[in-house]
Amino acid sequence: MSSEQRTDVTAATLRVRDLTLDFAPAQRFGAARPLRALDCVSLDIGAGEIVGLVGESGSGKTTLGKTILGALRPTSGRILYQGNDLATLPPRRWGQLRRDLQMIFQDPLSSFNPRFTIESSLSLPLRLHGICPKERVSAEVAALLKRVGLGPEHARRYPHELSGGQLQRVAVARAISVKPRIVVADEPVSKLDVSVRAQVLNLLKRMNRETGVSLVFITHDLGVARFLCDRIAVMYFGRIVEIGATEQVFSDPRHPYTVSLLRARSAAPGAVVTDADEIRFEVADPAHACNYAPRCGRRIPACAQQRPPLAAQDHTHAAACLVPIATACAEPHQPIHPRTA
Amino acid sequence: MRTFIANRLALFGAAITAFVLLAVMVGPWLSPYSPTEADFLALLAPPSLAHPFGTDSFGRDVLTRILYGARVSLSVSVAGVLMAALLGGSAGLISAYAGGWTSAILMRIADLLFSFPSFVLALFLMVVLGFGVTNIAASIALIYFPLFARLSRNMALVVKEEPWVQAAQLMGQSTFSILGREILPNIAAPLFVQIALGIAFGIVIEAGLSFLGLGVQPPDPSLGTIMADGREYFQRAPWVLTLSGVAISIALLGLNLLSDGIRDVMDPKLRARL
Amino acid sequence: MSASALMQVVNLRTAFAVGNERVEAVRGVSFSIAPGEVLGLIGESGSGKTVTGLSLLRLLPPHASVTADAMHFRGRDLTRLSDQQFRSLQGIQLAMIFQDPVGSFNPAKTVAWHLRHAIARRRACAGDDGISWREEAQRILQDVGIRLPERALGSYPHQLSGGMLQRVLIAIIMALRPAFIIADEPTTNLDNLVERQILDLIREQQKKLGASVLFVTHDLAVAGEICDRIAVMYAGEIVEIGPSHDVLQRPRHPYAQGLLQTSVSLVRRDEYLYELRGEPGGRGAAEGCGFVERCPVAMAMCRSRRPSLVDVGPGHTSRCLLHEQ
Numbered sequence: 001m002s003s004e005q006r007t008d009v010t011a012a013t014l015r016v017r018d019l020t021l022d023f024a025p026a027q028r029f030g031a032a033r034p035l036r037a038l039d040c041v042s043l044d045i046g047a048g049e050i051v052g053l054v055g056e057s058g059s060g061k062t063t064l065g066k067t068i069l070g071a072l073r074p075t076s077g078r079i080l081y082q083g084n085d086l087a088t089l090p091p092r093r094w095g096q097l098r099r100d101l102q103m104i105f106q107d108p109l110s111s112f113n114p115r116f117t118i119e120s121s122l123s124l125p126l127r128l129h130g131i132c133p134k135e136r137v138s139a140e141v142a143a144l145l146k147r148v149g150l151g152p153e154h155a156r157r158y159p160h161e162l163s164g165g166q167l168q169r170v171a172v173a174r175a176i177s178v179k180p181r182i183v184v185a186d187e188p189v190s191k192l193d194v195s196v197r198a199q200v201l202n203l204l205k206r207m208n209r210e211t212g213v214s215l216v217f218i219t220h221d222l223g224v225a226r227f228l229c230d231r232i233a234v235m236y237f238g239r240i241v242e243i244g245a246t247e248q249v250f251s252d253p254r255h256p257y258t259v260s261l262l263r264a265r266s267a268a269p270g271a272v273v274t275d276a277d278e279i280r281f282e283v284a285d286p287a288h289a290c291n292y293a294p295r296c297g298r299r300i301p302a303c304a305q306q307r308p309p310l311a312a313q314d315h316t317h318a319a320a321c322l323v324p325i326a327t328a329c330a331e332p333h334q335p336i337h338p339r340t341a
Numbered sequence: 342m343r344t345f346i347a348n349r350l351a352l353f354g355a356a357i358t359a360f361v362l363l364a365v366m367v368g369p370w371l372s373p374y375s376p377t378e379a380d381f382l383a384l385l386a387p388p389s390l391a392h393p394f395g396t397d398s399f400g401r402d403v404l405t406r407i408l409y410g411a412r413v414s415l416s417v418s419v420a421g422v423l424m425a426a427l428l429g430g431s432a433g434l435i436s437a438y439a440g441g442w443t444s445a446i447l448m449r450i451a452d453l454l455f456s457f458p459s460f461v462l463a464l465f466l467m468v469v470l471g472f473g474v475t476n477i478a479a480s481i482a483l484i485y486f487p488l489f490a491r492l493s494r495n496m497a498l499v500v501k502e503e504p505w506v507q508a509a510q511l512m513g514q515s516t517f518s519i520l521g522r523e524i525l526p527n528i529a530a531p532l533f534v535q536i537a538l539g540i541a542f543g544i545v546i547e548a549g550l551s552f553l554g555l556g557v558q559p560p561d562p563s564l565g566t567i568m569a570d571g572r573e574y575f576q577r578a579p580w581v582l583t584l585s586g587v588a589i590s591i592a593l594l595g596l597n598l599l600s601d602g603i604r605d606v607m608d609p610k611l612r613a614r615l
Numbered sequence: 616m617s618a619s620a621l622m623q624v625v626n627l628r629t630a631f632a633v634g635n636e637r638v639e640a641v642r643g644v645s646f647s648i649a650p651g652e653v654l655g656l657i658g659e660s661g662s663g664k665t666v667t668g669l670s671l672l673r674l675l676p677p678h679a680s681v682t683a684d685a686m687h688f689r690g691r692d693l694t695r696l697s698d699q700q701f702r703s704l705q706g707i708q709l710a711m712i713f714q715d716p717v718g719s720f721n722p723a724k725t726v727a728w729h730l731r732h733a734i735a736r737r738r739a740c741a742g743d744d745g746i747s748w749r750e751e752a753q754r755i756l757q758d759v760g761i762r763l764p765e766r767a768l769g770s771y772p773h774q775l776s777g778g779m780l781q782r783v784l785i786a787i788i789m790a791l792r793p794a795f796i797i798a799d800e801p802t803t804n805l806d807n808l809v810e811r812q813i814l815d816l817i818r819e820q821q822k823k824l825g826a827s828v829l830f831v832t833h834d835l836a837v838a839g840e841i842c843d844r845i846a847v848m849y850a851g852e853i854v855e856i857g858p859s860h861d862v863l864q865r866p867r868h869p870y871a872q873g874l875l876q877t878s879v880s881l882v883r884r885d886e887y888l889y890e891l892r893g894e895p896g897g898r899g900a901a902e903g904c905g906f907v908e909r910c911p912v913a914m915a916m917c918r919s920r921r922p923s924l925v926d927v928g929p930g931h932t933s934r935c936l937l938h939e940q
Binding site for chain 1: 510
Binding site: 224263 | 874880
């Protein structure tokens with residue numbers, strides 16, 4: 001366990017330990033096995049840092065984010081925060097803790113009740129948690145809107161009258177209005193137009209720098225993760241396969257899957273070393289093997305016999321691979337930039 | 342709102358319903374006749390200026406009786422349906438959110454009530470509870486309870502999964518607040534449509550029960566009792582049965598069109614824009 | 616506009632009747648595509664890029680009005696064709712790859728059924744090669760990288776992952792051997808690794824068939840890889856069009872420049888990204904430039920004068936009053 005995180009334990013705000021989450025099996029022919037969305041995941045989130053959870057669909061990144069917030073109940077494992085284990089804390093004992101952990105959703109439009117104005121949606125948390133006295137609520141809402149770059153006229157509008165980018169900024173305002181310690185942002189810009197993404201990303205970064213709130217940033221877009229995050233955890237089917245300081249993971253990736261992801265966005269065609277995707281009703285891998293092995297070009301027999309532990313590559317860099325990519329210059333990394341063939 | 346006004350049929354329905362409501366509320370006062378006192382000098386008189394709808398076998402002014410009767414029918418129906426909407430809607434809402442045993446029990450009760458054909462259930466309830474107007478309202482409430490419960494539960498199940506509900510949970514809102522603020526307003530529209538339709542059907546049930554003599558007792562008027570009377574002497578005075586039947590039809594038409602209109606207004610909002 | 620163009624569109628205008636209003640989604644788009652060429656259509660929401668593609672293939676609902684000065688495909692004027700005549704072209708010579716592959720399949724039918732119909736349709740026009748449809752189907756599936764074609768043939772759409780479905784869709788389209796393909800954000804919903812594979816596949820198949828492609832996307836990087844020429848759309852108009860390399864590396868229109876700047880600042884890992892202010896999706900103003908609200912270098916006259924496309928390089932035009940200075 002200690003090999004995963006070398007960060008100073010006292011600085012960590014929230015610690016996830018051996019978190020596992022199984023979903024009840026769907027009504028499918030022959031699939032009696034529960035779906036393991038999280039498989040023994042451990043992670044630390046430090047004060048004021050931005051941690052990226054990167055992976056493709058099915059990687060468990062969203063599930064991890066929601067479980068940290070208490071929106072999903074894990075099957076086993078612990079989530080340690082301020083002397084509590086959030087994984088087993090009963091709902092009525094949460095109380096003030098709810099303020100500390102907030103979320104920004106992927107689709108801004110459905111994250112607001114369509115029947116209420118922005119003013120109403122923003123003032124509710126303020127009143128609920130007594131952030132400011134009743135008389136000041138309206139002013140506080142206007143101040144919040146201003147902080148995210150919107151004018152007071154937006155308060156009177158309904159969610160469907162705002163654009164995606166504007167609504168997402170309101171979502172940021174709502175999240176920080178209760179002065180949280182950790183905000184989980186679940187792919188906050190993937191549903192937004194390209195030219196608007198920069199606005200929201202800049203806003204998130206500013207919030208982090210100005211208020212010191214920790215951010216768990218879930219995304220499948222590596223370029224964005226690189227811009228925003230201090231540390232990155234790469235996830236593959238419920239497991240963290242690589243974790244480290246952003247620059248290390250990008251310039252010196254150790255896990256074959258990370259390399260594939262990085263190469264996928266490069267300009268070189270045919271660079272990805274994987275097989276064609278399997279048909280969905282193939283059986284999932286058993287617990288005692290590397291779950292990436294079937295697609296991995298570097299696999300050895302041992303990969304099918306034991307689950308590779310998250311082994312430290314360096315002080316702040318770990319990868320779960322029995323044959324990690326050893327050299328520091330794996331490939332001259334192509335910039336994520338439009339290039340013609 | 343604008344869409345509603347643009348929808349002519351809906352407007353027509355609203356107008357009819359409003360007219361009916363007005364007639365029913367104000368009419369009885371304006372009428373110089375009593376709905377129950379007999380006038381043996383004017384038995385079975387055909388429609389005339391003095392009696393626009395004619396008189397019945399007791400010489401009572403049919404129009405006046407229809408207005409009083411409609412008032413009874415409407416109030417009973419509205420009371421019953423609103424009760425059903427309140428109880429059923431809440432049951433469905435709670436069932437959807439709570440899940441588990443609560444949900445199972447509530448829904449089985451609803452299923453039980455739902456398995457009887459409505460009129461048979463109404464007859465049964467009247468026999469068990471006894472005759473009379475309040476019990477009609479209660480029967481209507483029981484008949485409609487499962488419909489509202491199912492409807493509200495199904496919609497609440499969908500809305501419950503919406504991100505804004507999750508956001509409310511993460512924000513620490515109370516269950517009551519989530520049910521009442523986040524879910525209920527977003528499932529209300531179809532419930533209103535059902536209320537309008539329910540009132541229409543409730544009138545029919547009440548009329549039917551009263552027609553059979555299980556509801557409103559003579560000499561008190563009810564659309565059903567008027568029709569029962571009218572049926573007896575249909576050959577000699579067809580206007581009684583006919584006109585009371587027409588009165589019911591108009592009221593039903595108005596309510597149905599109105600409910601269609603409500604549904605159309607709510608519907609486009611749900612449709613995605615291009 | 617060359618005479619040898621496979622597809623030539625002049626002044627395409629598409630409008631929708633919404634309530635009492637008339638909304639113009641495409642406001643005078645013109646382009647030509649040579650045989651075997653891939654033209655990229657880049658834009659965000661409200662740019663009109665998807666509607667352009669749908670207009671060409673007559674896939675819009677009845678309340679849409681599509682007009683053009685010319686829409687020539689292989690020399691034939693498409694605007695003169697009746698719906699029935701057009702249908703004989705649809706799918707055979709003019710094909711479309713949709714963003715969401717799931718909707719293109721009948722969920723109650725196997726992959727084999729879909730392929731059989733596609734092959735039969737082509738054979739009705741072009742005759743067969745002497746092999747059974749099953750053999751041809753297997754060959755096509757293998758061609759798109761499906762190792763076990765028999766298994767895929769026996770599967771239903773819901774049993775296949777998004778990436779697999781997209782492959783099968785491409786296979787079906789290739790079975791028809793169209794001359795012109797519109798690909799509408801075919802990889803947007805796919806994961807990174809799968810996206811890479813599908814892009815490679817599209818490029819490979821396109822070269823093989825010699826088909827022309829109109830590739831609609833919002834992703835600059837993707838467009839840069841697969842397109843020979845690129846047209847950037849904003850508020851229903853093409854604001855810049857030219858060779859792929861030129862448009863992406865040295866854009867001339869402020870909007871395209873803005874997109875590039877953001878991308879560059881992302882790669883450079885600036886402390887904060889370059890931002891374009893405002894939102895896309897505005898209705899193009901009746902007068903003046905459609906981009907004026909967001910343009911960082913807008914001038915006073917940009918509100919009243921509507922710019923036309925002017926040459927800014929070899930085969931490269933841009934729609935901005937700045938070029939006319």
